[in-house]
Amino acid sequence: MRIQVGETDRVGQAIDLRGTPIRATRLAAAIRDPADSLVIAPQPTPVYDHLEPIRPGMEFDCRVALAAAGRSLGLESPHATAIARLERRIESIDLETPNLRAARRRAAEAGTDVAALEEQVARTSGRVNARQEADLPVEELEERLAALTRELTEAETEAIAAREALSRAESEAAAARDDRADRLSLVDRRENRRRAAREWFLDVLAGPFERALQGLPIGAEPAPPSDYTGPSQEAALAIARIADLAAPVVLVDGPFEIPVTARAGLDAPVILARV
Amino acid sequence: MLLVIAYSSEARQKLRNTERAYPEAFRRRFGRVALLAETHLGAFLALRLRERHGPDVQVARTEPLNEFSHVPGSVRTAATAYANRETAATPYTKFAAGTAHPSIDSLRDREL
Structure with a gap:
């Protein structure tokens, strides 16, 4: 040197x-x-x-x-070949990671929007009824009610789409978790082999x-x-x-x-x- | 309850350590699977694990199954009858044949 x-x-x-x-x-x-x-x-x-x-x-x-x-x-320990084979199998597992977080957030927000609009529609329609009974003009309120109802329909459509997207993402995640579970059991097997190899070296x-x-x-x-x-x-x-x-x-x-x-x-x- | 499943050795180790630190939040733990109490602490611990280990941690919410609200009567009846059958060796397919009990295929295809 x-x-x-x-x-x-x-x-x-x-x-x-x-x-x-x-x-x-x-x-x-x-x-x-x-x-x-x-x-x-x-x-x-x-x-x-x-x-x-x-x-x-x-x-x-x-x-x-x-x-x-x-x-x-x-x-070389008698476990070396098995360890190398397990390593190759672990590396060959390609892990998919669907973005569940974004899908969860979208579904939750869409649900909240629907609930809020439903409440507004119910309240507005109650006020229309009350004014009608009191013989007061209701045109303006009815327009407002129609607009709210349209918004509610749109929000419901979005909520359905968001729920479906979430459910698709969850099925993809479930498949990806199978791969992760397989990988973990291979990792556990490799660790057991490594431990056995260390015992072998310890002895030799x-x-x-x-x-x-x-x-x-x-x-x-x-x-x-x-x-x-x-x-x-x-x-x-x-x-x-x-x-x-x-x-x-x-x-x-x-x-x-x-x-x-x-x-x-x-x-x-x-x-x-x-x- | 909150169901937490770990899918990597690091996440599994962290789940064990979390149980050691906060046993009050854990209802059960089996290896890399745990049921956490449905409290803010349970949610905090589950979310922290998922934040740290991403897709290597699955979190779901579980609740006791009320078969009288959520399971059709035909399924309930079939389960009771099959569990109490006289000959233990009879497979369900044979047991259900020629009776009103649903077939395995129809059970498999129907969502709860």
């Missing part, structure tokens, strides 16, 4: 940047971005996502990282994990990953030692004093950096 530090380039497989202002998170971002000229190094394998940078108190999912480490070594890599802990200058009691209760940083170091990372691993706060022992201990290119 090659790292640009100020005016000069640092080149090698074990580089100490603890005395420079370049921070570990900046380095990790540069390693993952091929366009970033700060670090020139091979692209990391996916296991790298769980290990950047390795530092005290880091949060990571040991099972997921261990499975990624196994895959970086070319191991139990020995290498325990030996890696043993081989590191750390305090954690060597244990298989399912029983491991030590610090996350030390589990991450063990996984880094097992995995094929390709890219340099960034270490913060130990446990190695000098870069060459880190390089030897993890069997990977390393950068010692500050937080």
